Amino acid sequence: MGRGRVELKRIENKINRQVTFSKRRNGLLKKAYELSVLCDAEVALIIFSSRGKLYEFGSAGMTKTLEKYQRCSFNPQDNSAENETQSWCQEVSKLRAKYESLQRTQRHLLGEDLGPLSVRELQNLEKQLEGALNQARQRKTQIMIDQMEELRRKERQLGDMNEQLKMKVSLELSSLHSEGQGLRPLPFQWNSTNSSPGNTSFALHPSQSNPMGCHNNEPVLQIGYHYVGGESFVPRSMADESNMVQGWVL
Template identity: 65%
Template structure:
């Protein structure tokens, strides 16, 4: 009586699943060994159980077989990577040489390590120094021009401020003068009204002037107010 067909799905019972795994693992390894012996094939078999255990079989060596597999299957990619690596290596070499050249140039500009310079390099260095001096002079001239512009601007601003201050002072003085004039006008108007003299009061007042003292020769009669004459030659009292 033959065995029935087994349905391919995971065995739910853990014990049955473990027994089936052990039996079929041994059978698979036996078949791999037979295939390698009968057909002279290089076989590498790696099995991981559900518990994480590893089982392997190799006709010669699993590591050597995997290395051979990598050479055969990943060779084009390795060639591309190798070419890219070579390109980057050449680029790094060029950048390193350029960096060293720039370092030497910087030392030369600082006045260091000038012994190995050739005549051409000395001329190039002199030209570079000349250009640097010209650039420095141009920058200084531009800065001085900017400072002059700022100075003129500040001078104009100062003049404008002074003009505004003087104008405000003059306006304040003008207001004070106007107030004084108004006050003076109002005071003058009040004084003219308070000291107005009536025509009836403009008659001269009768008063006795009293004795008179005259020094020098008289120009008219030397009689006093009482009718007596007191004459001293040259003086009259």
């Protein structure tokens, strides 16, 4: 009697399912080995159990066989290159159409090639030009206002600097004027015939032997200017001071 046909469905009994998995796994690995030996084929077998345990077999090495499989069987490069080429072609077409449209618009804005345009298109073009002109005028006005504000700010700064310089110059002039109006000592000179410390006699006027009617042997004190060669001599420092007394003569 032969075995009956086994229905292909999940075995509900856990023990029977585990036993069946072990038997058929070993048989599958044996068949893979026999195929690789008998037919000189490169066989790679990978099995994961329900618990996630790995079972594998590679006649020429699992890594080598997988790399060969990726190179030969799974080759998405051709499809990706073709898709990329088509994408670039579409992008180039879009850019070319956009470039031509921009060129037409530029010519229309410059007043060229207006013949094919309809009345509505000409009205739209006129509105665009008016809007652009208004924006240009607003921008020009704003720039001029900014420049005026900057010039005013610089003017205020220069005015402040001018005021500071005026105050500084005024203070310096006041200081110099106060120093010039200060009291200065009068220069005077005592003329003595004898410069020795012990001698207290004063020099006589050369043109008067006895100016006060005194005897010749009495000393005479002279303060202020004196005569030299028949002319009066006044120190220059005293002559410059208009508000000072020129001198006293005894």
